[in-house]
Amino acid sequence: MSRLSAQPDVPRSDVIIAKWLFIMCAMVFAMVVLGGVTRLTHSGLSMVNWHPVSGWLPPMDEAAWLAEFENYKQYPEYQEMNKGMDLAGFKGIFWFEFTHRLWGRIIGIAFLLPFLFFLIKGWVRKDMMPRLLLMFVLGGLQGVLGWFMVKSGLVEIPDVSQYRLTAHLSAAMLIYGYMFWVALGLLYPRRHDFGISGADRLWGGALIIVCWVSLTLVSGGFVAGLDAGFLYNTFPLMEDRLMPLEAYELSPVYLNFFEHPVTVQFNHRTLAELLFFVVLFFWFRTRTFGLHERTRFVANGLMTMICIQVGLGIATLLLVVPVSVAATHQAGAVVLLTFALWNLHEFRRPD
Numbered sequence: 142m143s144r145l146s147a148q149p150d151v152p153r154s155d156v157i158i159a160k161w162l163f164i165m166c167a168m169v170f171a172m173v174v175l176g177g178v179t180r181l182t183h184s185g186l187s188m189v190n191w192h193p194v195s196g197w198l199p200p201m202d203e204a205a206w207l208a209e210f211e212n213y214k215q216y217p218e219y220q221e222m223n224k225g226m227d228l229a230g231f232k233g234i235f236w237f238e239f240t241h242r243l244w245g246r247i248i249g250i251a252f253l254l255p256f257l258f259f260l261i262k263g264w265v266r267k268d269m270m271p272r273l274l275l276m277f278v279l280g281g282l283q284g285v286l287g288w289f290m291v292k293s294g295l296v297e298i299p300d301v302s303q304y305r306l307t308a309h310l311s312a313a314m315l316i317y318g319y320m321f322w323v324a325l326g327l328l329y330p331r332r333h334d335f336g337i338s339g340a341d342r343l344w345g346g347a348l349i350i351v352c353w354v355s356l357t358l359v360s361g362g363f364v365a366g367l368d369a370g371f372l373y374n375t376f377p378l379m380e381d382r383l384m385p386l387e388a389y390e391l392s393p394v395y396l397n398f399f400e401h402p403v404t405v406q407f408n409h410r411t412l413a414e415l416l417f418f419v420v421l422f423f424w425f426r427t428r429t430f431g432l433h434e435r436t437r438f439v440a441n442g443l444m445t446m447i448c449i450q451v452g453l454g455i456a457t458l459l460l461v462v463p464v465s466v467a468a469t470h471q472a473g474a475v476v477l478l479t480f481a482l483w484n485l486h487e488f489r490r491p492d
Contacts, residue, residue: 147328154264155327161255162324168248169317170475175241177471181464184237186218191288199239218299272323279316303366310362325486346423347485354481357412358474364409369402370462376455420447436487443480450477
């Protein structure tokens, strides 16, 4: 039996909607990875205009390409960083950003059309309607937030704001996590009865892990936004020190968490290292209970994924942020969040 099989007596309509939401999660996952590649290849500012309705097609002939390129030349990224770039080079960065925006539109259609179909069929329960509408609204706002982020890089400094980039990433993960949680609730409306003294106390640890993974992921957004991964490419020490001398040198102190690249990298590394031990401790706790097969699978998956993710983070650092490894590290963060949420759902308090 598949570990994602629904519980007995779950309505067929709920199973279908859950599977649809899992497909939507997969599409958002691809969107996050594509967004990471767009950032890593410095392609995000190649499209200087936003046409939400008419922006489905790329330039269709040479004249259109040249016009798009001329628009790009008017902005600081070309003038300060890519002066002399030819049309072929422009196309190389344009396609990443265009595909990222196009995929966002496709996600919107892939959500709206099935939702309307389920509505017509009468499969959407009253309690589900607000949740699905919220998902759709959040998706639309995410597109607006993406353009708000891009606009921050079309000014004097040709780089997007780390605040807006992190907000854009965090919003994507919020949408992903919410859809995944709702889908799990449709498949498993009742928590498995462990029937084991003390197992219920694992809920608190599972919640801490979700919060810690989320915080580490947000800190990773600031690492990306400040290009902090290109500093101190050593591990486990940062140039022979546990904490660099430059860390926390800004005043007021709170600015260091968001605007000081060295501090941001140090914080991200520290959060990730501590998260590993938190998950390890939780996993050892679960070993003392005879858990349900699915619950055991999820706990083991969480432990496996934190090991892989830490390894990817170290590799990204030591290899000085190659696109392929860094993008895989970002994908790993989404998978880790997935297991953390699923783990919390398994250990959630009974209704």
